[in-house]
Amino acid sequence: MTAQADLAETQLSVRDMTVLFPVGSKLAARAKHEQRFLRAVDGVDLELRKGEALALVGESGSGKSTFALALAGLRAANSGQVTFRGKVLPKHRSKIDQRRIQMVFQDPYSSLNPRLTVGSMLRELIRVHNVVPANQADAYCRELLRLVGLGEDAMKAYPRQFSGGQRQRVAIARALVLKPEVLVADEPVSALDVSVQATILNLLAELRTELGLSLLLISHNLAVVRHLCDRVAVMYLGRIVEVAPAEQLFSDPRHPYTRGLLAAIPRLSADSAREADGGPAVTGDPPSALRIPAGCRFRTRCPIAQARCELDDPALAAGPGSAGHLAACHFAFTEKGD
Numbered sequence: 001m002t003a004q005a006d007l008a009e010t011q012l013s014v015r016d017m018t019v020l021f022p023v024g025s026k027l028a029a030r031a032k033h034e035q036r037f038l039r040a041v042d043g044v045d046l047e048l049r050k051g052e053a054l055a056l057v058g059e060s061g062s063g064k065s066t067f068a069l070a071l072a073g074l075r076a077a078n079s080g081q082v083t084f085r086g087k088v089l090p091k092h093r094s095k096i097d098q099r100r101i102q103m104v105f106q107d108p109y110s111s112l113n114p115r116l117t118v119g120s121m122l123r124e125l126i127r128v129h130n131v132v133p134a135n136q137a138d139a140y141c142r143e144l145l146r147l148v149g150l151g152e153d154a155m156k157a158y159p160r161q162f163s164g165g166q167r168q169r170v171a172i173a174r175a176l177v178l179k180p181e182v183l184v185a186d187e188p189v190s191a192l193d194v195s196v197q198a199t200i201l202n203l204l205a206e207l208r209t210e211l212g213l214s215l216l217l218i219s220h221n222l223a224v225v226r227h228l229c230d231r232v233a234v235m236y237l238g239r240i241v242e243v244a245p246a247e248q249l250f251s252d253p254r255h256p257y258t259r260g261l262l263a264a265i266p267r268l269s270a271d272s273a274r275e276a277d278g279g280p281a282v283t284g285d286p287p288s289a290l291r292i293p294a295g296c297r298f299r300t301r302c303p304i305a306q307a308r309c310e311l312d313d314p315a316l317a318a319g320p321g322s323a324g325h326l327a328a329c330h331f332a333f334t335e336k337g338d
Contacts, residue, residue, distance in 0.1 A: 011214050012048040012071075012101070012182055017041055017080035019066050023290060038289045040066040041077070042238035045316070048182065053208060053215040055225035055246070057261065058235035059286065064218045065106075067235070068186045071216070072101045084182075095129055102180035106187040108167035112159040118145070118170050119155035125177045144173045147210070148203060165196035172203065176211070183207075186218040201228055223265045226250060234258045237286055237297045240316055242332075244325040254325065254332040256302045257282060296330070304331055 019041035041063045048054050056064050069075035071082060073093045082089045089097050105111040113121060122141045126132060132140045142152045148169040159167055168188060175183060185204060189197035205228055208215050219225050225232060225246070232249045234242040234257065242255040253259045260282030284301050287293055293300055299309040308330055316326050319333025327333070 009050040010047050011050040011052075011085060013083040014044060014046045014071065015081050015083070017044045017067065017070060017082070018078050019063075019070050019075065020078045036290060039238050039292060040289060041070065042292070044080070044235075044238070044240055046233060046240060046243075048214050048216055051208075051212060051214060052231065053205075053217060053229040055217045055219060055229040055232045056235055057219050057222050057225060057232060059261075059282075060220055061286065061289075062220075062235045063238040063289075064220075064235055065186050068103065068184050068216070068218050072103045072184055073098060074103070099129060099178040100180055101182045101184060102175040102178055104168070104172050104175050104183065104185040104188050107191045108164065108171040109159060111171055112167060112174070114159050117156055117158055118173075121170075121174060122155075122177055125174065129178055131178060144176055147176065147207065148173045163196075164192045165200060168192060168200050169203065172200075172207070176207070180213070182214045182216065184216045184218070187220070188217070189224065190220070197224070204228070221265075222250075222261050234261070237292060238289060239297065239328070241298065241328045242326065243316070244327075248325055252325075254319070254327040255298075255329045256304055257298050258327075260301075296328075298329075306330075 018039070020037040021040055023036040023038055044067060046054075046056075056067070058064055066075065070077040073089070076091060084097070084100055116124075119138070119141055122144065123137050126137045126140065127134070138155075141155060145152060145154050150166065150169055150173070154162075154166075154170065159170065162170060172188075183204075188204070189200050192200065201224065204215060204217070207213060215229075217225055217229060222232070229246050232244060232246050233240050234249075234255065236257050242249065242253070242258045244254075249258065250262065253262055260280065264281040280303065282301060287297070287300055295311050295313055296302070296305070296309040297313075299305040302309065312330065314328045314330050314332075316328040318324075318326050322333065
């Protein structure tokens, strides 16, 4: 792991965040006197500590990206609150609050304006948010590009003139323009060639150290986050089902879903396969977020589900002597969960 700074200090806290998407037309909803909603994020609690790298992992469709957008203030949450250093961030954030949390998106090409040069993009953000005086803007842009491993010639280039990895470096530089304290990276390497994924992950680790950033890394691939993150939160069907220090989660996963994700990681040797042996990979498709199962939402795919799981929705809680390891499973810290 790459622990930095004082990880005991909570910098960002999310409480009971819920994000709903209406399904069907408003006219049809009025005719039926009801409106159906898809629960993309369903009562999520999560903390990000100062200087920490926290991974949020789960299958596609688990709600990770929706949660990230709501956290950054780019999508309104239906309920819950985000607290930054003890201050509750309002639904409509000020420019100062917007600057605190910035995002790096999955596809660097679609997230950049193809009609603007890199220099124009960066200078526009500097001007709107008054980051530095106008006569210092170009020097500031060059320093940002240096930080992400690009030369000053990139100032005059358009996004189409870069490779995928270089475009993601530009996107990271754009996210850093406003001097954020928290960087949310949403699947930042999944759209890139395998050969350049490691370089972008290493860049994020270096920036975290050099700039003192807190990092929330969104990924569906547990193998990507192991050596970069201090803690890992696992998300399933809109809710966090396990949180633990990274090495502890990999060596001793307590939730059956986490075990299934670990079992699905490609391994090159029998030794590495035995390391996280604890059950089969997750099979089948997750239920629709329109029809979340009663009780434990993972029970329809769980290899250890019992009758209790149909009735009781397990809370995210710690087991005996494991305050830093939380799991939402009735059998997470019992013999049945071993």
